[in-house]
Amino acid sequence: MTVPDPILWGALAAIAAMAVATYLCRISGVVMMGFIPLTPHVRRGLAALPGSIVVATVLPLIERLGLAAALALLAAIGSMVLRRSELLALMVGMGVVSVARALGW
Amino acid sequence: MSSLQELPPRTLRPVLTWNGVFLGARKALVLIPGLVVFAVAFGAAASAKGLSLLEAVLMSAVVYAGVSQLVAIELWRPEWSWGAIAGLAIVTATVNARMVLQGASLQPWLAPYPRLVNALHLFFFTDANWLIGTRYHADGGRDLGVLVGAGFIIWINWVLATVPGYLLGSLVADPRRYGIDLVMPIFFATMIVPLWRGRRAAVPWIVAGIVALATAKLVEGYAFIITGALSGALVGAFRDDRA
Numbered sequence: 001m002t003v004p005d006p007i008l009w010g011a012l013a014a015i016a017a018m019a020v021a022t023y024l025c026r027i028s029g030v031v032m033m034g035f036i037p038l039t040p041h042v043r044r045g046l047a048a049l050p051g052s053i054v055v056a057t058v059l060p061l062i063e064r065l066g067l068a069a070a071l072a073l074l075a076a077i078g079s080m081v082l083r084r085s086e087l088l089a090l091m092v093g094m095g096v097v098s099v100a101r102a103l104g105w
Numbered sequence: 106m107s108s109l110q111e112l113p114p115r116t117l118r119p120v121l122t123w124n125g126v127f128l129g130a131r132k133a134l135v136l137i138p139g140l141v142v143f144a145v146a147f148g149a150a151a152s153a154k155g156l157s158l159l160e161a162v163l164m165s166a167v168v169y170a171g172v173s174q175l176v177a178i179e180l181w182r183p184e185w186s187w188g189a190i191a192g193l194a195i196v197t198a199t200v201n202a203r204m205v206l207q208g209a210s211l212q213p214w215l216a217p218y219p220r221l222v223n224a225l226h227l228f229f230f231t232d233a234n235w236l237i238g239t240r241y242h243a244d245g246g247r248d249l250g251v252l253v254g255a256g257f258i259i260w261i262n263w264v265l266a267t268v269p270g271y272l273l274g275s276l277v278a279d280p281r282r283y284g285i286d287l288v289m290p291i292f293f294a295t296m297i298v299p300l301w302r303g304r305r306a307a308v309p310w311i312v313a314g315i316v317a318l319a320t321a322k323l324v325e326g327y328a329f330i331i332t333g334a335l336s337g338a339l340v341g342a343f344r345d346d347r348a
Contacts, residue, residue, distance in 0.1 A: 010185025011160050017194040018177055019167035025201040026230045029208030030215055030223060038213065041342045048341020049210040049334060050239045051300045052313035053203065056333025058293045059314040060321035065290070072287055073294040080298040087135040093291035 068100035119217040125250020126257070132237045133255040139288025140233070140259060141266040143171050148270020150178045158271050165267040169231060169260055172327070173200040203330040206338075207235040211252075214242050218249060229256030236292060240299045308344065313337030 036042055062070045076093030080086075144165065151161035156178075168174055173196075180193055208230065215223050226249070234255035241251045301307070317333025 010190070011156065012163075014177075014181075014185050014190050014193050015160060015164045015167065017190045018164065018173065018197045021194040021198040022168050022170050022173065022201050022204075023228060025198055025204040026208060026227045027224065029205040029210075030212045030227065032205075033209045033212035034216065044344070045338040045342030046210055046213065048306070048309035049206060049338045050243070051297065051307070051310045052337025052341070053206055053210065053330065053334040054236075054293050054296045054300065055310040055314040056317035056330050056337065057203070058290055059333075060317050060329045061290050063318065063321065065287070069287055069290065073291060076291045076295050077297060080295040084299070086132075086292065086295060089295040090135055090139075090288065090291055093287060093295075094285075097287050 066105070068097050068105045071100050071105075072097035119249065120247050121218070121222070121249040121253070123250065125248030126254035127250075128248070129234070129237060129241075129251035129254030129256075130258040131254075132241070132251065133233060133258050136233050136259065136288065136292060137262050139285050140262055142285040143288075144263045144266035145270030145273070147171060147174050147178070148267040148272075149274045150175060151181075151267075152271045152274045154178050154181045155183065156181065158268070161271050162264060162267050166260075166264045168197070169229070169263060170197075170201050170204075171263070173197045176200055200327050203232075203327070203334070204230065204235075206331065206334050207232075211235070211238060211242070214238075214247070215249070222249075226253045226256065229253065229260050231256060231259060232289060233259050233292070236296050240296060243300055309337040309341035312340045 033046075038046075058073065062073060072093040075096040076089040079089040079092040083089075147165065148161055151164070152158075156164075164174055164177070168177075176196060177193060180196065182189060208227065230252075234252055237255045238252035297310075313333040313336055315333075316336040317329040320329035320332040
């Protein structure tokens with residue numbers, strides 16, 4: 001028995017496949033960690049994980065996005081150190097990147 | 106000082122309140138303008154590639170992961186074979202694999218809640234509410250409503266903003282000019298500040314950054330998040346904290 005090619009509803013099947021794949025990504029980390037005992041090693045690893053995800057996401061992006069992006073992120077971090085406000089940091093960062101890009105950096 | 110105290114014991118009583126939901130939604134508000142522009146850009150790309158409005162909105166609603174949606178539009182085709190669908194699912198899983206690690210990092214917080222509750226709210230789990238939830242949890246917050254509220258308000262805006270993007274299409278200005286493409290990178294970067302626990306605790310992050318940079322040089326796509334973050338977690342796990 002063969003499955004007919006998904007011609008008429010292929011787009012919907014593709015979207016459904018994407019949805020399933022993404023939902024599995026969303027739950028699998030939580031599910032897997034439920035089977036791993038929280039030994040001191042695992043606890044330390046989990047404690048280091050959020051910052052590691054943040055740095056591992058941002059650094060290569062800066063490299064890809066260029067100097068203006070690097071300046072914007074530094075300015076935003078500086079603003080966050082001085083005032084713990086995400087909104088202010090976001091405005092500072094976007095202001096810096098707009099100016100830097102307008103200058104052609 | 107010790108980062109170990111950040112993780113609560115699994116026996117902690119689970120909290121989930123409407124106050125938390127509203128707090129999470131409020132914390133997400135700063136991200137809505139950038140998010141709307143991103144969704145508009147996705148809608149425009151989807152219409153240019155020949156998706157119907159229903160398909161574009163449906164994808165935003167059930168996939169709800171911006172970068173993987175844009176990648177899917179790049180790969181979109183008028184006719185689908187099972188092989189092409191499987192390939193798209195694999196690419197999607199690769200782009201979104203960071204969610205596996207993000208979910209793992211929140212597991213000690215989520216563990217005491219009923220499985221059904223976690224299965225439902227994780228549908229709305231995404232970069233932005235992971236960041237908001239992680240920051241809130243690192244500051245001592247325990248109300249799961251914050252994660253849920255932030256995820257839900259972002260989802261609603263993401264789905265709704267896909268429509269004008271699709272209808273207006275090419276009228277949408279280049280988001281790069283206003284720095285909109287940097288909203289999420291900036292939000293990620295500023296998270297370093299509330300997560301900071303001193304120089305010793307930052308050693309795994311440095312390893313994560315170096316490995317991520319090296320991976321980005323060698324491998325296309327988004328594998329750098331996974332290799333970098335895993336390296337950081339491993340260094341964190343096996344470093345001797347008593348030294």
